[in-house]
Each structure stands twice: as structure tokens, then as C-alpha cells.
Amino acid sequence: MGAAGGRWARSARAVGVVAALGVGLAACSAAPAPAEPAEQRVEVFTWWASGSEKLALDALVRVFAEQHPQTRFVDAAVAGGAGSAAKDVLASRLANDDPPDTFQVHGGAELAEHVAAGRLTDLEDLFADLDLAADLPDAVLDAVSVDGVPYAVPSNLHRANVLWANPQVLADAGLDPAAGYATFDDWLAALATVQASGRTPLAVASTWTQVHLLEQVLLARLGPDGYTGLWDGGTDPGSLEVTAALADFARLIGYTNDDRDALDWQDAAQRVAAGQAAFTVMGDWAFPVLESAGEHPTWRPVPGTAGTFDLVVDAFTLPVGAPNPQTAEQWLRTVASTDAQVVFANAKGGLPATTAASTSDLGTYQREAHFAFRADAVVPSLAHGSAIGPAELAALTSAVGTFTRGEASVAQLQAALVEAAGG
Template structure:
């Protein structure tokens, strides 16, 4: 599984900047973590508190218990879509000098604020100890390395630019569920048909899911190079092409459910599963929600790239860190060993719907969709997800989310929205 060779020079540079993971020292990977704990427990801080995410965590814990029976797993999960509540609590703990033994974070620029604050250790030594330089694709290793240092170990790879649909809803309204949309305009025509029929065309939820939708619209309209240019300054946020993309986002939002701000992603996805909406744009963690309710791909639902993004893999990855001052660094390293192992990655990803970062995982252990995602990751153009931490630091994402929420709630117009996005990413 190779990171795409078709990435343009601009996109490749952005990916390298976006996927830097950061820093500890020492050949064992424990560096200056300085914990005084005995290593007989490990507090693992995540936002995997429900649904397929919790199922994935439970599967990973099962492997951990087998591999490290003398170390107690302490579940530090905090509920909240895309980790917003968890990240707020984590930041408070880190600033108070009370880090967990390890915490979940999206690989990429989401880690940059922690790195700059000296809150993460370099885990490069663990890559040698666990033989990960051979297990992970060479190109991926390059993306994970900055100045010879790596700051986390990925547990998986997710694709963000996925469109999920209820086949029966589409068929009942005269729409081909296997239609291939070359552009947003073609898709919007069917959304219009559904809306006229009294069907909710597109389900969406709280603010982060709206940012997720925004990033896929930007990707569809700007293409991978133009989209990646938003994060390195080579695409003008104030330009006419971005204006057109934001107009398309505004149109897409006009097809969504009115109760969106009171929902999180599982509820929005469930609307499609139950036939209360036709489409949902969500990352491929949604596949587990369909499958755990005995829905069959190609029979009950369809999964395809968001219109206009075929051939592009909008990348994100969950990863685990070694915080500076972790109280039980031996437990932290044991958890990271399980996370990086083929057994851990197989159990976790089979439950969560993502794909393993390791090349030696057996595709036969995964679903039809996951096998197709493995193939896409090996050959598609790869870009970094905005909503899920790969493209920008947390501080910038917070500003983008605030601006998006204001716009979708009617508190600002499109011109103000565009200006606020430009200001949020200034200096990227």
C-alpha cells in the first residue's frame, strides 16, 4: 500500500507539512517522559465512547490484554463528536501538568500545537524497536517524519470524502442508486428532485460535520491541487474559485435537515440507514454503522466518493502519542506496541471500518469496502482532511468551525464567511 505517486508537487509538500507528528528522545522512545509510575497500568485517553468507535477500542483492548496481561487498561474516553469535548479536557489537563499516559489525536497538523508547547515526546525509537519502518509504507513514513522525529503512531487510515446513500429511497424517487456523479451540479439536480418530493436529501449534524461537508465541497470544486493550496497559501481564499465553492456549500446546506445542530454524526448517518434521508457525507467510519445493523453494501446502501472527488483520497488517521511527563511511560509504550501490531491493527480496523497503516495486514480480514479503500489509498491522489486534523492546527480549525457555524446558522453572509475563513488560515 503506497501513498500515491500522483500527488502534485504542491499537494505532496502540503501532505508532508500536514502529517508531521513530532518529538521525544532516547532509543527506547521514552525520552524525557519522566513518569514515576510502575508501568502496571495505562490511562488511554480517547473520544471513542460509543458505536463503532467504542467497538474498535474494545477490540484493541482485547488484543492489548492478550499481549500485556500484567498492565491494566484504564479507559479515559470522553464522548463528543470528532473529539471536541475530549480535546478541550485534554488541553486543560496538559496545561495543568496532568497528562494521561497516552492520548488519541489525528495525525497531522492537529499535533502541531502540542509539539510547539513541548507536550509530546519523539517516539522514533519505538519505530525501530517495533520494526515499524518496514511495516508502514515508505512514503507514509516520510509523511510522518519531521526533522528526523516522529510524534505518534497511527492506528488506522480513514477516507473522509465518502457519500453514503439509501438505495430504496433513491429508487422510490426515480433516482438510479448506482448513478455516477461527475460533478456537484449533477448531484444537486437529484437533491432538488428529492427535496421537491418531500424527502430530506442530505443529512448533516453539528458544526464539525458541516466543516466536513465544506472540505469535500472545496475539494470537489478546487481539485486536489487547489484544495491543498488552501493550506500552504498558494490558493487565494479570497479568490473567485473559492467564492464559487462556498456558493456550492451554501446550496448543499439548503438540502439538509433543520434539526442538524442538535445531532451528532451517528444520528445523521442513522437517518440514511432508516430511510429518513437519502444521502450523507461522512468518513468511512460510517460503514460500521450500516454493517452492525445488517445493512448490505450494494443492496441496502451505496458508498462512493463525494461527487467531483473520484480518484482523490481525503486522508486522516487516528494516532496515539507519548505525552511529556506521562505518569506510566512503560504502560504507554506497551499500548503503542499493541496499536502498531498487525494483530492490534487488524482487530481495531475490522471493527471501526478504517484500514490498517501496516502493509502486511491481510486484506482478506477486511470487508469489501475496506478492501476497496486499501486499493484507493495505494493509487489515488492523497490530500489532508481539514475537519479531522491533518490540514491545519487545532487553533485554526476552531476558527474555521466558528465561522462555518455562524454562516450555516444565518449569523453571517457568504462574503463575511469567506473573509473569516481567509483570516482563520492567514499565515498557514
């Protein structure tokens, strides 16, 4: 048409031709221009916004870009407090019918609450298409399912009950750096020795890390069955045995740094790496932080928890009303792939969720954790949303903060635990 218009402008003879075709030209000029193809994008919501966790997410995104180069990844990560800030933002978005295309969730009670609220699309068809259930250990499949229906694709799993130590600090205190601390009481004695040497025995951080520490004390003192019983009704949270465990928790807090509430977990790990503290208790996501500091920390199960694997499962969902469900499914397929699981686990410090991954592709720590997971009793994490729901966890976290600030008694903390456990 543009060329015909040019000839009309240059030649009067073209006038008759244009007049004869007037109707056709009018119709052509009225037709809309072809629409530009919509951009393919996927908005992924996580709390992996900084440090080693962001680097691990970046590694996962690189695999996604290789598998789905036509889709743009949109990072909607929110930093802070082991996901507490992100979960607040997510709750607001979901309440306002503004879901991301997919969001990170912890398997277990946290996931179940989203399902009960009708926020998630079930993933039965995707699991069937990928034959994913066949490649997931029972504990992981249970964590991402509600009433036998899968609602999330696990990206990795973590062991929460890990004690990290700086061997030089222990040696300087006159302790054997290779000691295993067979019992919780053996460890308490070692902490007292470090304290006498002038170093911080146990580095902890803000309140959620203190809940993480409480979780390990309960597990060490009650054992896997007694600990799990707190959440399924098999153990009385008001018992004298629990009272004694909470008293042990109070003793542990006495060996920690006074500025704990001003720190996050990475800061506590860095103090161990820098030789300012002997120990920190944190999940195996701390491994990349300690390794990147140029140190070679020792690790062992938290004393008293050997033979138990305190499980944290990270997973991704398909929200009801997701703006781009097709690209969200692309993301979920990448997350489920063996290549992505191995890359992500090695970068984040945990394990692939899938059994299809070869141990030869894993780092030294991951290989050890892999065999522990297959051999140990598996229990759900309290601090990371597996054992109790978000509202109960928030209330208990507040109570722990009040307690560690010296503003509540053991009896008051136990009353909060009773309430959180369904009291």
C-alpha cells in the first residue's frame, strides 16, 4: 500500500486506479496492525534475596534460562528474617488477589495452610507427567502433599540440626577439635570451657534463630519420637521432661552473644568463621557462608540428635489466579529437573530432593548428608514451618524473644509452647 500511495503521488494516471480500488483501500486501512506477541515472563517470589542464598537462586535461574530461553525471569525476592518479611508481603499480595506466578514455601504445615485457604492449584497432572512421585523420598513427598495430593514441587531439602565449629577456637580453649560431644551435657561442658577462655561459646542471632536453637534442644532432650509427639499429640508439652528441656535452653542462651537480637544468621556464622565464636547451630544452608569465608569448619549433628535428620523442604507452588500459569509450569519443570536440583543443592548447601541425582555430583558435605537422610529418623522442623502453622509459629517466636530478653520465665515459655502445640 505504501508503494501504491507513492505512485499515486507521482502520477495522475494512477488516480483512476486508486478510485476503482477505493473500497478495498478503505477496508485495508481500517484493519488493525498485527498485535505484538506478549512477552513471556515468570515472576518468582522467594526470600532468597541476598548472600549465599541469592547466589544459589542465581544458579537455579541459569538452568531455567538454558531450558526456557524464551521466558524472562522476574525476581520478586524479599529479604529478611528467614522468610518472615517475605511471608508478610506474600500474605498481603494473596489477600489482594495479586499472586506471583509461583512462590517459595516450606513443606509441611506452612504449605497445608495455603491449601486450606484455597490459594494453590494442585499439581497432580504435572507430577504424573514427570513421574515425579517415583523420584521423591516418602518424607519429601509427604511434605509437599496434603491428603495425598501434591501442591508444590520440592527444590531441595536441608538438615536443620547441624552444629558448626571453628576448630582453632576449640584448640585455643584446650578442647579436642575433633570431639564429637556424644551427649548434650558433654557439649554444655565444652561451652563452659570456651567461655572461660574468653571467646563466645555459641553465636546466635535474631529471634527466629533462637527458635531454631530451641528446636534442637527439644529434639536432643526428647528424642525424635518425643519431639515429633509435641506436634502430633503424642507428647505432653506441659510435662516435666519438657520443662527440663526449656531450662537447658535457658542455660544455652547464657553462653551466647549479648548482641544476638541485632544479627541475622549469616552474621552468627561469620563470627565462627572469623574465630570470634566457637560454635553456631544452624541448618546446612550455613555451609556456603562458612566455606566462602575461606574457613573449613567442622560439622556434626547437634549433640544429642545423632541419628535424627531434622528436615526442611523448600518448594515452589502454582497459585490460584497466577497471571502466567504456563510459564509458572515451566519454572516448576526446571525446579524438578535433576540438573537444576544438583546445581541448586551444591550452591545452597543442602540436598537435591529427587533420588534421581547421583551422589557423585554432590559436594563432600552433601554426600554425608545424603546418607544421613536415608539412614536417620526424619522429623519436621519447628522453626521452618513444617511442624506447626504460621500463626502458631509467630506466637511462639514472640514468646521465645520475650524469654531470651529475660522478660519471661520458663513456666511462661512452656505455656506458650503448649498453646503453639495445640494446647
